[in-house]
Amino acid sequence: MSATMKDIANETGLGLATISSYFNGGNVRPGNREKIEAAIEKLHYEINETARGLKTDRTRTIGVVIPELQNMFAAKVICHMEDILLKHGYAMIVCDCRTDRKREREAVEFLKKRRVDALFNIPVDNEGGHLKSFLKTGRPVVLIDREIKGIACDTVCTDNFRAIADAVRLMAANGHRRLGMITGPQEISAARERLRGFRSACEELGIAEADCVTACGDDTMEGGARAAEEILAGEKHPTGMIISNYSMTVGAIIRLNEMGISIPEDLSVIGFDNINFAKAMNPVLTIVDQPETLIAEAAAELLLKRIEAAGDEAEGARHVVIPARMVEGRSVRKIRGEEK
Amino acid sequence: MSATMKDIANETGLGLATISSYFNGGNVRPGNREKIEAAIEKLHYEINETARGLKTDRTRTIGVVIPELQNMFAAKVICHMEDILLKHGYAMIVCDCRTDRKREREAVEFLKKRRVDALFNIPVDNEGGHLKSFLKTGRPVVLIDREIKGIACDTVCTDNFRAIADAVRLMAANGHRRLGMITGPQEISAARERLRGFRSACEELGIAEADCVTACGDDTMEGGARAAEEILAGEKHPTGMIISNYSMTVGAIIRLNEMGISIPEDLSVIGFDNINFAKAMNPVLTIVDQPETLIAEAAAELLLKRIEAAGDEAEGARHVVIPARMVEGRSVRKIRGEEK
DNA sequence: TTGAAAGCGCTAACAT
């Protein structure tokens, strides 16, 4: 079909090794360089990465397994990682496992068959069973957003504890003493951390436990909607609600709209992620904004370092934690003491 | 490193061909099947797709080149395609070219080197120069969302003309006779079609040309914001505004919020795409909803058919057009005659 | 610096 190195060798009268050396940054005499380049031009030669991969056992391909491509956070992180990896000559194969453990496991197997050099994973299976067989190959795995107990690999996470604690503090600073929080599934480390942050900050601020209502959503819009309803159905109406994930934020807001609850007159709200969505709200939503770019950079760096260090004595797992930031809109109302 | 077919052959005492035949759906005696399966289990064997790809010149990998992964439309389409392709054993390598022609061209070259079996492309370069060399390989290309004159390949598009014409009709049915439209860049066929739909429907409804204001955005949020401002700065204030792309919808709405313009009291609005976003608005936004799932299915089907038919006499290019649908919210106000 | 040759793991043609 297309031209091969052999064709270049024939065309130039050089040996295969010289051509290969040319492509791999070896020393080739200037005259021969030119000859090779002319032949490449003439024959429209292009390196066959498949053959190269077979020989070197390095495909220059990274597997990525995420719960949902529709998930804003995941999409943004992937976007930036792709950017960085492409610059280093790496391709990415992204598998969306639809938050399904079985599909997650299958995705890892699929990528293993394709001999990806490494794996990025926002894990769904919090036991990490899906990673065991891949890790045996000695290829690196970088976990994003969630840690897994007992799986020793690099991780990059938002400082989830502090992100929500900050949200609580902002509410308190505006006079809110009865708070609701929509949490994610507690099997997920990120969701646990966020809840811990909530409780810890409430305690620190002297907010009574009875005044902290939490409802557990499933990180979907529908779950956020249900959880919002649940919180408002309780006896103690909170004056402020913190939502700890983007999809649930959208879902909760849709439901609040449907219920005719005005933000922030009837309820103050702090959402999560997606600054553009927040700005399109009326009034503009106050949110916790995750640093997707920084996460992607940190993850890509860890990964590339591991790949290059393949064969060396494996260093211990690194855990990078990156702070989130509050972006204030107008969805948190300042309330006076007597409204408590 | 990991086990090979040869290891399986040794372990079972069978020949290589039998093992290969086993993996490729050939006839293998039941007893031998079991032996092979036992050996696979024991040696943790997994097929090496790289080697297979080299031999067959089929990588079972599809390249995807899109302007923006952040683009909701693209993300949804990709998501569904991945789903379908994975079921057929195909992986996808997605390249986000950031709406940059140079990067788009590089992405195609990158994927060509990796010997992808086919290409999905939402083209940025409306001349199609980036595809020429790939098409020479005889591998199929399916264009999504946008056609390119002079490039004969399968395309799958929304019925953009009618989508916007329907939006105009909805406005008119609610008494609107002065309309603004935010269009996309006119180099893009989809944007051209949408503008054509606007003009055609206005004419059909007898709306004076002077009462149709259009402003051209660049398919980004910022562009949408600017275009919205431009339209409202004109002398003839339209009573209704149609926005022909999702990002511009978000941008325009943010700007309208900032300008203190109420929807639909001060201005009726029909947006584009992302039903969840629309529902989260207050009032709920009326939108044109593109059929991403159907587009993905049609595109995947065309692609798989082409791949399987490789070598056969190439059929002529097919063009699939899929209708969009209006999803009504509360952002279009019914106005009375005298307000004209 | 360059050439010759072996071999990465697989498939497929041919022989049995």
Next chain:
DNA sequence: ATGTTAGCGCTTTCAA
């Protein structure tokens, strides 16, 4: 139905 063998396009010793 199964075994034997050549070779896909590349990298990488080893010699020259």
